[in-house]
Amino acid sequence: MGTLPVPVTAAGRTGLDALLAHPSHSVVALDFDGTLAPIVADPTESRPHPAVLPALARLAPQLRAVAVITGRPAETAVAYGGFEGAAGLEHLTVLGAYGAERWDAATARLSSPPPHPGIDRVRAELPDLLRRLEAPQGTWTEDKGYALAVHTRRAADPARAYRWLREPLADLAARHELHLEPGRFVLEIRPAGMDKGTALTAFLAECGAGPVLYAGDDLGDIPAFEAVERRRAAGEPGLLVCSTDPGEEVTELSRRADLTVVGPDGVADLLADIAARI
Structure with missing residues (x-):
């Protein structure tokens, strides 16, 4: 002080x-x-x-x-x-x-x-999407209940992993009437507003x-x-x-x-x- x-x-x-x-x-x-x-x-x-x-x-x-x-x-x-x-x-x-x-x-x-119904659908689809995208090792998902966050901080190249995943995750969010919010090495899917x-x-x-x-x-x-x-x-x-x-x-x-x-x-x-x- x-x-x-x-x-x-x-x-x-x-x-x-x-x-x-x-x-x-x-x-x-x-x-x-x-x-x-x-x-x-x-x-x-x-x-x-x-x-x-x-x-x-x-x-x-x-x-x-x-x-x-x-x-x-x-x-x-x-x-x-x-x-x-x-x-x-x-x-x-x-x-x-x-x-x-x-x-x-x-x-x-x-x-x-209750959470937005789209969150349950994204929760079900997200693991398969990350496998198909061959998400870099160290990428992981945090389930916040009302939102889902994909973190890249632990990846060997966090910034590259972040760029690699941003557009596909934005598309996934939009398909379920949700919003992708970027942060520091984290991409969060949640309801708009x-x-x-x-x-x-x-x-x-x-x-x-x-x-x-x-x-x-x-x-x-x-x-x-x-x-x-x-x-x-x-x-x-x-x-x-x-x-x-x-x-x-x-x-x-x-x-x-x-x-x-x-x-x-x-x-x-x-x-x-x-x-x-x-």
């Missing part, structure tokens, strides 16, 4: 000032992987940076709301995050599967509607939010950035934070950010500094 960083944009400085001045009206929303938890080769081993939960626990009681918005199933994010029963996070909300699922710490209740921007917009409306901080690290966070930008255009202050990996920076996201920090440890420091300043 140290000096609070200064956003590089005027809109970001306005957003941060508003959050500090009106914390009880403010909402902090955060991605999970790459933002609260370091990116790891095996997503089942993903856990928050050790400084994240203490920083969140100190900040959350001073705010209107805190939400974690993730493509993971909500139940998985809660378990991996260690959120259930965490002191200071009694009013945390986890919006999983890009908002299709919801878990509230206050009730420990999980709401989970199921994104973090839609989830964030609905949550902020529900909260009657004023200032908002959103932090993310990958292309899937761009819709949430866009949601905050639309609010700013309407006169509602907001701060956009990009968690960067120096080796794999997502240029499009960092270019749009008001403030960049280095990885989940940088996010934890930022949250702790805001809590201390408030």
Whole structure:
């Protein structure tokens, strides 16, 4: 924890000032992987940076709301995050599967509607398609329930494997009225309109939010950035934070950010500094 960083944009400085001045009206929303938890080769081993939960626990009681918005199933994010029963996070909300699922710490209740029927059809077809494409060794599929993600990070040449698979997977998604969402060495098939921007917009409306901080690290966070930008255009202050990996920076996201920090440890420091300043 140290000096609070200064956003590089005027809109970001306005957003941060508003959050500090009106914390009880403010909402902090955060991605999970790459933002609260370091990116790891095996997503089942993903856990928050050790400084994240203490920083969140100190900040959350001073705010209107805190939400974690993730493509993971909500139940998985809660378990991996260690959120259930965490002191200071009694009013945390986890919006999983890009908002299709919801878990509230206050009730420990999980709401989970049925997935899009196309997901079951893709789930059945995907293994055979990857065999026919001779997907590079190390390519593997993560079943998120509401979405299916094909990862290339473990392949000998992750970027080449990613390029090789992108068009066939886009065709597969389209045949089942689904959408292919690209990320860092991951191609995710999910329903169109199921994104973090839609989830964030609905949550902020529900909260009657004023200032908002959103932090993310990958292309899937761009819709949430866009949601905050639309609010700013309407006169509602907001701060956009990009968690960067120096080796794999997502240029499009960092270019749009008001403030960049280095990885989940940088996010934890930022949250702790805001809590201390408030």
